[in-house]
Amino acid sequence: MASRSSPRSVPSPQGELSPVDGLVQLSFLIQNALARRAAEHDLSLIQIRLLGVLRDREPNMNELAKLLELDKSSVSGLIDRAERRGLVGRVPSRADGRVVLVRLTDEGRALASKVAPRLEADVAKILGLLPATASEALTSGISRLLIAHAGEQRASL
Amino acid sequence: MASRSSPRSVPSPQGELSPVDGLVQLSFLIQNALARRAAEHDLSLIQIRLLGVLRDREPNMNELAKLLELDKSSVSGLIDRAERRGLVGRVPSRADGRVVLVRLTDEGRALASKVAPRLEADVAKILGLLPATASEALTSGISRLLIAHAGEQRASL
């Protein structure tokens, strides 16, 4: 899988940085950290997400498409590739002959268990660049923001 | 360009959220907002970044590859597609016959000018979910983090 995207980052903050630019750059910083670590294991971000989703679920293709917000045909391909690598397996549903369940293989679970803590550590390290009080304040702000955003989303349904 | 990725998001925060998860989810939230808006104009994130980079620069292919942290062959393809859409142009350097300069066309500049404020507004809106004091604290934390990270990067060279 030599064509896996290589790690990449984004222009460093230079001079004055608007709040908006700050958020955007932070998002690139985090995503790049994740992608870089994932690439070490020859995984893309979407594959990492797939492994994460399957750690505590055994969804069918349709549910997986909703969870990942992809078209069902995209999920077919995603699972094809993951299956080819031995990370997941397709299991026919016994309740409904049309349905295919997707589950992690032992190998997939092992990989997920190996990579997840490293991803955590990467992000934790970035957060650790700040002194404890600042880091806690930042984390608290982010939590509030995410909660507010989740509320917004719910309200708009 | 019917195959452009559609907007997509990520699981909402549920229950307890670790600092690391918070940062990761925030990054997905921002990236999705950007991608969603970009998709409205049939642009991908990398194309948006390209337009942004070219707004105040006229780099050659090599410099562009460094700015975007892509392989030069990837940039060739990226510019091919953007050129085909009339967004950028290749200009041979007069100083060095090997060099090709890339610049926005009027159309590319117009598009960049139209999209940029919308992207800003999207992110500003997310930030606006917090009360002013919390939002300012968050922004300040992010700035400090980015500055610290930039310092790290420099130190490790």
Place this chain on the structure above:
DNA sequence: TATTGTTATACTCTATAACTATA
């Protein structure tokens, strides 16, 4: 010879549309 850029090739990821099989 070294550098700049393109091309050939291959693979992932994504979508739309058409299809098959089951309900």
Place this chain on the structure above:
DNA sequence: TATAGTTATAGAGTATAACAATA
């Protein structure tokens, strides 16, 4: 007929390796 999933097809985006042109 409706639903679940796959397949055919197309295109963006990425990389490596080989190449051509210029310095």
